[in-house]
Amino acid sequence: MLASIKVIQTTAKQQLQYRTAVFAGLVTNIAWGIFRYYLINAFFSESPSINGFTQSAAQTYVPLTQGLMVFLNTFGSMEISQAVRQGDVAVSLLRPMSFLKYWMSYYAGKSFINLLLRSILLLLVFHLLFPIGTPATPLQFFFFLVSLTLSWLISHLWIIVINLSAFWVTDATGVLRMVFAIQQLLTGMLFPLRILPNWFQEIVRFTPFPSMLNTPIEIFTNIVGGAELTFMVLQQLVWVGLLYVGVKRVYRAGIHQLEINGG
Amino acid sequence: MKGTGLLNAIIQVDNIVKKFRGRSSLFRKLSIPETIAVDHISFVVPAGEFVGYLGPNGAGKSTTIKMLAGLLVPTSGSIHVNGLVPWRDRTRYVKQIGVVFGQRSTLWWDLPLIDSLELIRHMYDVPLARYKDNLQFFSRLLDLDEFLLQPVRTLSLGQRMRAELSAALLFDPKILFLDEPTIGLDIVAKDRIRTFLADINQRRETTIILTTHDLSDVEKLCRSIMIIDHGQIVYGGSLAGLAERVGGSTTMIVDVVEEPVDFCFFGVNKVTITNRRLALEFLPQNVNVGDLITAISQAYTIRDIEFKKPSIESIVMEIYGEAR
Numbered sequence: 001m002l003a004s005i006k007v008i009q010t011t012a013k014q015q016l017q018y019r020t021a022v023f024a025g026l027v028t029n030i031a032w033g034i035f036r037y038y039l040i041n042a043f044f045s046e047s048p049s050i051n052g053f054t055q056s057a058a059q060t061y062v063p064l065t066q067g068l069m070v071f072l073n074t075f076g077s078m079e080i081s082q083a084v085r086q087g088d089v090a091v092s093l094l095r096p097m098s099f100l101k102y103w104m105s106y107y108a109g110k111s112f113i114n115l116l117l118r119s120i121l122l123l124l125v126f127h128l129l130f131p132i133g134t135p136a137t138p139l140q141f142f143f144f145l146v147s148l149t150l151s152w153l154i155s156h157l158w159i160i161v162i163n164l165s166a167f168w169v170t171d172a173t174g175v176l177r178m179v180f181a182i183q184q185l186l187t188g189m190l191f192p193l194r195i196l197p198n199w200f201q202e203i204v205r206f207t208p209f210p211s212m213l214n215t216p217i218e219i220f221t222n223i224v225g226g227a228e229l230t231f232m233v234l235q236q237l238v239w240v241g242l243l244y245v246g247v248k249r250v251y252r253a254g255i256h257q258l259e260i261n262g263g
Numbered sequence: 264m265k266g267t268g269l270l271n272a273i274i275q276v277d278n279i280v281k282k283f284r285g286r287s288s289l290f291r292k293l294s295i296p297e298t299i300a301v302d303h304i305s306f307v308v309p310a311g312e313f314v315g316y317l318g319p320n321g322a323g324k325s326t327t328i329k330m331l332a333g334l335l336v337p338t339s340g341s342i343h344v345n346g347l348v349p350w351r352d353r354t355r356y357v358k359q360i361g362v363v364f365g366q367r368s369t370l371w372w373d374l375p376l377i378d379s380l381e382l383i384r385h386m387y388d389v390p391l392a393r394y395k396d397n398l399q400f401f402s403r404l405l406d407l408d409e410f411l412l413q414p415v416r417t418l419s420l421g422q423r424m425r426a427e428l429s430a431a432l433l434f435d436p437k438i439l440f441l442d443e444p445t446i447g448l449d450i451v452a453k454d455r456i457r458t459f460l461a462d463i464n465q466r467r468e469t470t471i472i473l474t475t476h477d478l479s480d481v482e483k484l485c486r487s488i489m490i491i492d493h494g495q496i497v498y499g500g501s502l503a504g505l506a507e508r509v510g511g512s513t514t515m516i517v518d519v520v521e522e523p524v525d526f527c528f529f530g531v532n533k534v535t536i537t538n539r540r541l542a543l544e545f546l547p548q549n550v551n552v553g554d555l556i557t558a559i560s561q562a563y564t565i566r567d568i569e570f571k572k573p574s575i576e577s578i579v580m581e582i583y584g585e586a587r
Contacts, residue, residue, distance in 0.1 A: 096386055
């Protein structure tokens with residue numbers, strides 16, 4: 001436990017070394033956010049509600065997704081697959097700390113700094129420029145925080161599990177790029193999932209992707225509540241469990257193959 | 264290495280084989296045949312030993328080290344290090360070994376060195392007092408203070424290697440595996456690292472296994488050596504024994520005042536006479552050099568004597584050649 005906290009601390013400290021990059025990222029995020037804001041506004045100007053998703057929810061949806069995407073790592077990360085490819089995974093095998101614990105702590109440190117310096121700052125800037133809605137009740141806000149935490153876990157467990165494909169594919173970059181691109185649509189980063197065709201929503205519902213971003217957004221914008229909210233959060237919990245087992249299994253298989261065939 | 268009592272053996276390797284699976288393909292050109300990287304190797308390393316592990320590129324050196332570190336599992340045979348099977352109980356095992364790969368880094372590139380060391384302290388549960396002692400000790404021997412607060416990416420190669428060694432030894436491992444630690448270093452940096460390693464080996468009785476292509480590392484540091492070629496151990500023993508094994512003969516060159524006609528001495532295998540100079544080749548174990556000089560001085564007036572011993576390079580080259 002203590003070691004995990006130290007990894008989180010160290011990664012956070014490292015992330016702070018890249019202040020210029022963090023600042024540049026923030027500026028880019030804000031610029032794109034403003035662009036997306038006007039785009040979605042134009043989209044809703046004809047009808048104030050599509051499939052139960054209102055224009056005011058859409059106006060909150062943009063800064064929220066824009067702010068949380070670095071925290072949740074919606075665009076993915078290729079660090080682990082590179083470590084596997086370059087053989088640096090040997091270094092992690094020589095550490096007396098589990099692979100999963102190490103990388104989750106690593107991402108936690110990074111996300112913590114990104115939350116402070118990018119997510120929160122971006123939301124503040126948007127708050128000054130445009131009206132942003134808030135959860136209807138403190139309980140709703142509490143559920144948002146719970147759901148957001150689960151989203152963080154699901155998103156990062158997913159990143160780890162697909163990065164592990166590098167154990168079998170010589171250069172996993174292509175695979176990862178494709179997955180991360182498709183993910184933009186399926187998580188609700190590109191459009192709110194609700195405004196997409198029903199048949200599409202029905203399919204996506206059975207994947208972990210909405211649980212990575214769409215769920216906490218719908219809670220924050222008061223689109224879901226009651227039984228539906230509870231069901232969605234439970235679904236997130238199930239995905240955390242499944243992905244946790246999945247990562248462990250895939251990692252073990254990858255290491256087994258490394259032990260037998262070398263790096 | 265051989266014949267050492269098994270009681271204090273820290274590393275015990277029995278008959279290990281490591282095969283790498285080939286790949287068969289419909290297209291012949293794409294098929295890769297199965298390779299045997301390590302072919303029935305056995306050895307024992309007593310605690311506190313400093314072993315040099317040599318071999319040409321592709322001989323199976325790295326494969327052996329990786330198996331000892333638990334990164335590879337042998338196809339057959341067994342390895343016990345300090346009573347543990349390296350790849351089975353990995354988390355417990357890695358706390359007892361320090362590993363430095365000359366070409367890889369365990370340090371955080373963009374952070375001051377001290378941050379990496381602090382993290383290691385937490386990962387390995389090193390008590391604070393012990394950590395401070397060690398840090399002080401390394402600072403004295405390796406001048407870590409100079410660059411402890413500098414980001415690792417700004418360190419010179421020599422400084423980085425000193426940092427890597429400190430990181431690998433911070434938690435007092437019983438065994439240290441070094442894979443070409445002096446690669447690319449200048450003479451001063453090399454010498455400093457050698458002095459440090461000798462010190463660690465003596466004072467802390469850390470068992471050290473060193474692979475290198477730099478034979479002067481071996482000459483200065485290792486009490487015993489192992490040479491591997493084509494997956495098999497072709498020599499295991501002391502450095503002195505190596506010369507004997509190859510039949511490395513000494514050449515004594517004697518300059519004399521007179522023009523020598525002929526010279527014979529029991530045990531001297533070859534005598535070459537050129538222009539008032541005698542070159543005598545013999546095996547050091549067969550000839551008493553004192554008697555030999557006396558014999559020459561009775562026949563001629565000696566002006567100068569010079570000995571030429573076979574260099575370790577030439578001996579090792581010969582061993583590599585033999586196995587081919």
